[in-house]
Amino acid sequence: MIPLRARRLLAAVLAGAGLLALLAAAVTQDLPFVDSLALAGRFWRAGPRGRLLNAPGLARDARFAADALRAAASWPADADAVLSVGPLVPPDVRERLRRRAAYLLAPRRVLLEPGNGSEVLLVRGPSGGRPQ
Amino acid sequence: MKRRFLTAAAALLLVLGFASATLLAVRQPLSLGDYLSVWGLKARAIHASGELSAVFRVDPAGEFSHPEYPPLWPLVLAGTARILGRYDELLLTLLRPLLLAAAAALTFARTRAPLPWRLLAAASLTLLPYFQTAAYTGYAEALLLVFVLASLFLLESPAPTPFTPAAAGLLLALACLTKQEGVLVLLVVAGLLAATRRFRDAAIAGGIGLGLGVLPWSIYRAAHGVSGLADFGLAAFHPAKPLRALAALVEIGLVPALPWIVGATLLLGLAPGVRRTRRSLVLGAGAFAGLVLASFAFARPDVVWLVTWTWDRLALLPVAAVLPALFEAAAEPFGTPDG
Numbered sequence: 155m156i157p158l159r160a161r162r163l164l165a166a167v168l169a170g171a172g173l174l175a176l177l178a179a180a181v182t183q184d185l186p187f188v189d190s191l192a193l194a195g196r197f198w199r200a201g202p203r204g205r206l207l208n209a210p211g212l213a214r215d216a217r218f219a220a221d222a223l224r225a226a227a228s229w230p231a232d233a234d235a236v237l238s239v240g241p242l243v244p245p246d247v248r249e250r251l252r253r254r255a256a257y258l259l260a261p262r263r264v265l266l267e268p269g270n271g272s273e274v275l276l277v278r279g280p281s282g283g284r285p286q
Numbered sequence: 287m288k289r290r291f292l293t294a295a296a297a298l299l300l301v302l303g304f305a306s307a308t309l310l311a312v313r314q315p316l317s318l319g320d321y322l323s324v325w326g327l328k329a330r331a332i333h334a335s336g337e338l339s340a341v342f343r344v345d346p347a348g349e350f351s352h353p354e355y356p357p358l359w360p361l362v363l364a365g366t367a368r369i370l371g372r373y374d375e376l377l378l379t380l381l382r383p384l385l386l387a388a389a390a391a392l393t394f395a396r397t398r399a400p401l402p403w404r405l406l407a408a409a410s411l412t413l414l415p416y417f418q419t420a421a422y423t424g425y426a427e428a429l430l431l432v433f434v435l436a437s438l439f440l441l442e443s444p445a446p447t448p449f450t451p452a453a454a455g456l457l458l459a460l461a462c463l464t465k466q467e468g469v470l471v472l473l474v475v476a477g478l479l480a481a482t483r484r485f486r487d488a489a490i491a492g493g494i495g496l497g498l499g500v501l502p503w504s505i506y507r508a509a510h511g512v513s514g515l516a517d518f519g520l521a522a523f524h525p526a527k528p529l530r531a532l533a534a535l536v537e538i539g540l541v542p543a544l545p546w547i548v549g550a551t552l553l554l555g556l557a558p559g560v561r562r563t564r565r566s567l568v569l570g571a572g573a574f575a576g577l578v579l580a581s582f583a584f585a586r587p588d589v590v591w592l593v594t595w596t597w598d599r600l601a602l603l604p605v606a607a608v609l610p611a612l613f614e615a616a617a618e619p620f621g622t623p624d625g
Binding site: 261 | 299302303306307309310312313314315316317318319321322323326327328330331332334335337340343344345346350351372374375376406409410413414415418419420545546549552553556557612613615616617618619620
């Protein structure tokens with residue numbers, strides 16, 4: 155039987171160590187606190203379009219995302235989008251662009267077609283059309 | 287004096303954890319990982335078209351968006367965007383602190399211990415790695431967690447009303463409509479209620495969860511030609527896969543998880559009263575983990591890949607569920623758990 159004082163000490167140490175470990179992990183973030191605040195400030199001051207194009211998941215393909223956003227604003231919702239990607243574009247980049255296009259052009263379908271060279275081209279497909 | 291200091295320190299920790307998680311969530315628009323490919327894609331499709339069936343249109347071959355996933359989180363995102371007047375990925379981040387506050391409040395309410403320990407339990411939830419990263423903002427687990435913790439809060443109530451099992455069943459139905467893990471929680475809860483001879487509660491909660499959560503979405507997606515889970519199927523069954531998944535889990539997570547497992551075991555070992563009162567909860571968390579592991583037997587993708595990319599998110603539910611028991615155990619040597 156462990157004495158009560160020892161049980162109390164052990165319980166306090168275990169709970170305290172666990173909480174301190176969680177706290178330590180929380181304060182060592184990917185960005186320093188001041189930079190996080192500055193990042194938040196920039197995004198909350200920006201307009202909806204600027205926010206979206208500079209979002210971490212889209213910023214790498216900001217020009218492509220801007221084209222997709224323009225298309226989303228002008229194409230009918232039932233029109234498909236055709237994304238032509240050339241063979242020189244790496245497969246992971248092709249897949250990334252396809253997903254970004256699907257997100258920005260939702261609820262439209264994004265149909266992937268083989269393109270030429272390193273071409274990346276987004277064009278409007280037929281309204282209510284079937285996948286090609 | 288000492289208790290007041292402890293209460294203030296615990297409250298400060300809760301505020302720090304919540305503030306840190308909130309800053310990480312709201313500092314940038316939703317756009318990462320599965321938010322963009324799965325949850326946000328569907329939410330934008332529903333918002334733009336006004337139709338739930340749009341979730342099947344955006345990725346008709348089901349190659350990346352998991353059209354079979356339950357629709358409640360995309361519906362919540364789209365509904366919130368509708369209320370806000372536009373689909374704004376930054377404004378939608380505000381859902382995360384709301385859900386975290388609800389989960390922390392439920393953890394506080396579920397912990398049967400003196401005030402400082404209840405505050406510490408809530409603080410520990412806000413400090414969990416899942417909430418202390420920007421990567422998972424926009425994912426569905428936070429909503430799932432709120433429904434599961436709310437149903438546990440009701441089912442653990444020392445003074446249940448006749449409506450308690452029905453309300454818990456409704457919350458579990460919402461959990462099933464949020465993520466597939468909700469179905470596993472429903473199975474575990476119904477099984478544990480039956481095992482503790484609460485047959486009526488098990489039938490009501492399980493029936494409502496199944497009837498309002500599992501069946502409607504299964505029928506709806508089947509009507510749209512989407513059946514089964516993309517990553518799991520009977521044809522992929524192999525009995526060795528859970529063992530491979532376990533080996534991968536040990537390789538990836540054992541070293542970081544070992545101190546936590548040892549610490550939690552020691553805490554529960556020091557608290558015979560909590561071990562008795564929380565036996566079902568700990569068993570339930572273990573059963574949930576066992577079912578998740580067993581489900582890997584039906585995994586289509588490589589289980590090592592699957593475990594690598596999902597284990598930390600899958601661990602959120604059982605870990606968050608047992609936090610009250612751990613803090614009750616820590617409090618037990620200092621007085622009665624209900625003190």
